[in-house]
Amino acid sequence: MAWYDEDSFLTRGLGPYLSTILITALIAFTLPVFLHFFIFRAKTPTSLPTFLVIGPSGSGKTSLVTLFEKGAPSPTHLSQSPLSVRVSLPSTTKAASSKYRSENDPTLKLEKPLLLVDTPGHGKLRHFGLEHLNATPNLKGIIYVVDAASIPSSSTGSSSESGLADAAEYLHDILLVLQKRYTTAKSSKGPKDVPVLIAANKLDLFTALPAPLLKTSLEKEISRVRETRAKGLLTAGSGDADADDRGWLGEGGESKFEFRQMEEVNVPVQVVGGNVLGSEGPDVDKWWDWIGSKL
Template sequence: MNQRLEDLLTKAWGPSLPVIIVTAIVALLLPILVHTFLYRARTPTSLPSFLLVGPSGSGKTSLLTVFENGSPAPTHLSQTPSTVQVQLPPSTKADSQKYRSEHDPTAKQRPKFLIIDTPGHGKLRNHAFEQLRKPQPHLKGIIFVVDSASLSSDTPGRSAAGLTEAAQYLHDILLLLQKRYTGAKSSKGPPELPVLIAANKLDLFTALPAQLVKSALEAEITRIRTTRAKGLLDSAVKDETLEEEREWLGDGGEGKFEFGQMEEVNVPIKVVGGNVIGADGSDISGWWEWIGEQL
């Protein structure tokens, strides 16, 4: 028995062809396997993402094609969410790369991220709400596209239909983000989740500039908040047993609503103008810059 074991060991360590082949295969494959394991362990499995929302007709899906291809393409009414992988353009620098040396090879890499486009029709907005209700560890921000040319009204004292629709949708998005903060189980709260209000179609003569878009949405959300609060209070008076969740957007639902109030729940809001389609082409540099600040 000992002799047979000794013979096997002698053959295994001897200069035979099978031993040489096996040794060469192990020597070549082992470093590759170790590198692959370490790379997968340290490389994030998911890219950072941005949620793209907004009413129908705001130019949201056209913006998605510009992000993806650099130029707008014909679109149709979105029925289901879609996700595309996008790369930051060379003209925009990610915030995480601002302090890296020019000689650092990683500084020349253009970050990749995902954009999740959701339907804007009123009956399909549950897709966007579901994205916000479930945990999204890689979500870096929300881009809310609004048609700035549909926000002004020809009738004094009456809100434009486009303004009312956009403000109602934005109100519901912000209320979900506020509940995300107030319902957090830890005292620290969830991480910051910025919101970009992309005021689209600024190339049109009837479009409101970004600052007026901001004030118009704040005023309309104030009106919507007051109307909904009154409706809930009236329901509670009629039925004293009604247990309604009363969470008003902003500072307790009193006074004027301002976007700055959302910073208290880790939701900074920025309004930036631009246009997806125009006589001189797309102008979305301000939106690219905002995305770069979040990466």
């Protein structure tokens, strides 16, 4: 039987027959339903949006996480292991995904849960934090908490330079891991954004460095760390094997390191001031706003 015959499959499939109409209608109505379930399933992430809270010891990470969880800070001890805490976005903060919703939309009133992972900041326990950088599913961002009161402003000299050096070194290592994630990615588009919030904490204290000054101090110090690492002076204690393939953070050449350079590798960095304790100072609302803008 040829394809143009009266009884062939093709002629029946295109002709005005009841069976053809029924089959076509069935496909037309069920296909969108199947498609919907397929796409909906594929897009629903299996874990909550997660933010990693990381930074030097004593910067106030645990205080921040408890404040976000309970609404009030409580006394803390030195953290020894990472801790995941489920918190929800306050109703006053709008998530970026709800930007176009009307004020009266009832879905705005629904709880928006997220996970905060508190990591220990002690020098010997930092591997916990660094390991989490690549192993966290649905990572939406990194909150790098710095004790702004432990960092001297450049005009007052080097009273406690170690606070700055420590904060810059740890941040340098984190940014380097994130940069490597981009440079070793297989796809040409690169991995998705991992925004970093540098939370300048303890701004309630009189001696604390304001956020813009902290930014320039950190940039300057990271440039220095980068150079020292390149000379191989700081590799002691980190094992010589991985010292070679450590790499250079940011743009090459003589130029100074700036956080802006990290945008090239899908890591936008923002420095925002705040304080967990004390009634003076700018509070934590701006940090919530930042979290909301990444959801």
